[in-house]
Amino acid sequence: MIIHIFIINPIAGLKDRSESIRVFLEKKEKMQYLVFDTEENNGEVELVTKMQRLFSDDNVRYYICGGSGTFFNSLSSIDDLSKVEIAHFPCGATNDFIKIFGKSRKYFYNLDNLVRGDSVPLDYLHGTDCKSAIFISAGLTARIENVVGKMKFLLGLSSVFTYSLAFIFTFLFNPCYEYLVEIDGEDYSGEYGMIYMGNAIVIGGQYCPFPKASQTDGLMEIMLLKKINNMRLLKFIQYFKHGEMDKMQDSVIYRKAKKISFARKDGKEILLNCDGDMITRSKFECEVRNKEMNFVVPRGAELLNQ
Template structure:
């Protein structure tokens, strides 16, 4: 079995690639396993690296050393190869997908636990041809994420500051946008704040948006949040972030299914895919026939045991 460590040197607040490389090399010597270490150089580089390695046909374990974006790229490179398994060594700022493992999430920061870990087959969501392991969304959250990229370029502004400024900017410009949406043949039309498709439960740096989601149940959880007023946005978003969207049945519609199509009436719209941003007027989301073998620490479990507070 081969072990491939893909390091994103731009993940997190500082470049830890030298430190991570040293940790990997020390563990490989101690445990006696062959490994290859490659640093990414740009967007989707991790996907290309993993796909090339997967194409060699050897049993392969891939360790995405970075955040949710690095993990997403590794998954896109490995999907469809039954001899390849993927995991995350979390060095990014969000690391949201692995939060489904609850109290065992911290164990992903132990490389030995991952090398000795077990695997399970997880579902993937196809979003306009790009695969998603965790959550896809369209709406206010995706626009804020897209805006952050511009605000980050401002001097002396931290990542948190860029997020706050982008949030203020997009709230003032209008919280909702007009969309057409169809979930498994059921049609919805009007102004929406957010449209979400989830296989995982957390995104956006720890927002617990979809308590019902399971990564291996062969279905997608959809959440459609209709127009929210400025006066009510803080309350609704607060409940949304803690999995309590059910407190707003007049605004939030939860559905379970296999596919959703979205059409933006205002032209191209931002799409969040595991923390990465794409732009398109039409969005097609579906349960992918491809799966991913995911590595996790032995004995760790992801089944949901928490339910949102009753209404």
Template sequence: MVLLHHVFIVNPTAGKGRAIEMIEKIHSRFKKLTDSYEIKVTKAAGHAVDLAKEASTRYCDVRIYAVGGDGTLNEVVNGMANNNAELGIIPCGSGNDAVRSLYQITDPVKLLEVLPLSPSSLIDLGKLNDRYFINIASIGFDAEVVLKTQYFKRFPFISGPMAYILGVFAALVLLKKYKLKMTIMNHGKIEKNVLLTIFANGSYYGGGMKPAPRAKTNDGLLDFCLVDATSRLGILKFFSTFRKGEHEGLDVVTILQGTRLLVESDQPFPINIDGEVSTETRAAIDLFPASLKVIIPAL
């Protein structure tokens, strides 16, 4: 029997303290196991990338756990990409969207109990420019929403889903449209004004919203959701169906699948990658099938 080494990367600010509370539970869990383990606490944004990279290159048989929110998970994924390490997710953030597409259970305490002894499975991994993503990347209105949502999350009495709803309404005040030139493999070129575009490996984001209801993390395809620019009233109507994953039949929505897409624009556009926002004028999106080992809970 191969003994594994387990590395827990904990974001102490995630989930308003929920992640840091897991440290004692990790110690307690491994008193019952013979495998070795260590706990690393991040000290700044980006630190989880370095910690995951160090662990994945230092150990041969290693499992690396992201203990935090979707941002922490994205950093861990970028640190361990292209290595043979196995990823475990202990969701302690406010949204925890990536885990919804991968696990049937999302309670961090229950996952800590089962993940160390569970098998792993290969899933696909997306990449936008030089950054990998396990769940969803997007351009446009929802990236603006993420910025506003992050502001509302600072208030302890506002939940993750409520912060997202407030972020939507705040972004409506300064509504923008984005003129994008898109080249999609096997679908040709599309040039249009859009509200947002979504590149989905998983199904959920925004605290449980379902922008890509048919997306699967192991089907070798990304789901592209292109939403035409529309009025404020049109956006409100759109989001009433978008939240539930019932938007695919709307006139303003185009759904495609593929493995490669290039987006260009004369004006900078906001990009959201697993909850982290940046600004670009060019975005190359690629899918790498069956390229990341993820521990799947044995129920």
């Protein structure tokens, strides 16, 4: 029998869903479940860690009830994703990962439908002390997310407006750094304004840089943004948003790959944006774990790109 563990972030999004989720679960008499609210920032980390110790020999399905950040922290706290099932009940501002299901993502918002769903093996990004379902980046998008974090009070009004405003602030200061980069054993060291590793389709609620990205092919989308002037950067953002990176071939290096490692040549820490959460590392390695995340898909939902 599966033990269903619900971890709710009550401050995710515009509305606290903890009460409605509990009301739903009380009607599931034959379902073996536990339900917890996160009591502090990143509280899901402690909860998932404890649940792993308590149910190390059981079949467990985690329901992460929150946004992209809550989902990222929960993934990163699970030792071996291939041994559990994980579901995302979207309660956040953007909920970007489920957009890989296109319009059929609407089925994720029906909790009864989600509980009845089956798990499907999908890829994820296994980074240095973290696990990401959507994307990881250094440089431009990391700085934008860092600014967004200081304007969280605006996310409830409009995530699109907040991210657009954050870009304006970031646009005026977009430094490039010398990186030591290796992709699948090949040297790509150079001066870059952004290093992007993608698994999903949409990031930041509205940006869709690689609309044909697959979550089952064992490869990630890697893009290195070369040093460009501000006018060119404005065009880049538009192409990045609408998945038209082919129009920036002279300014970016694009690869589909299994593994990347990089560090700043000056040895300083790297600020990284991981599914909307910020971390720092002195050196970062990332590889695709092919079909090792057992992701729960509600009935009716279908991947856009197989």
